[in-house]
Amino acid sequence: MNFLNLRSIRKNFALVVFLAILPAVAILFYSGMEQRRITIEHAKRDVSLLTHSMAQTQKDIALSAREILSTLALMTEVRALDIQAINAISENLIKRNPNYENIVLVDLNGNVLASGSACSTGHFHPQLYPPPYDRRYGASQHSK
Numbered sequence: 001m002n003f004l005n006l007r008s009i010r011k012n013f014a015l016v017v018f019l020a021i022l023p024a025v026a027i028l029f030y031s032g033m034e035q036r037r038i039t040i041e042h043a044k045r046d047v048s049l050l051t052h053s054m055a056q057t058q059k060d061i062a063l064s065a066r067e068i069l070s071t072l073a074l075m076t077e078v079r080a081l082d083i084q085a086i087n088a089i090s091e092n093l094i095k096r097n098p099n100y101e102n103i104v105l106v107d108l109n110g111n112v113l114a115s116g117s118a119c120s121t122g123h124f125h126p127q128l129y130p131p132p133y134d135r136r137y138g139a140s141q142h143s144k
Contacts, residue, residue, distance in 0.1 A: 068100075083114050090116025091116045103116040
């Protein structure tokens, strides 16, 4: 109870200063928390907009690839498996469409038949198509 003894001027002055500063500290704390909440909401909105934009871009790229492949499937050179013509067409498409690294024609066994960029043709390329039987493991990868 000795602290409540307000006969000292020093104690009275400290109490008045503390009571005067307390609302300002409370307002600063509240405004900081409110600003944090608003910033988090803006960040969530921006991430959502960016995500939707990237998803739409991915859909557009997939649609473009589908259109190119559909057009290639209709070409007489591709249907006749004219390898030299397909190589030339693929190379030209890659030059005109920088989003694509390569356009490759692969048979069902994984053999590269035609390619638009520097990719050797006529032999199996493991990144393009997995073989039905892998000798390293002694079993079919497709049967797992």
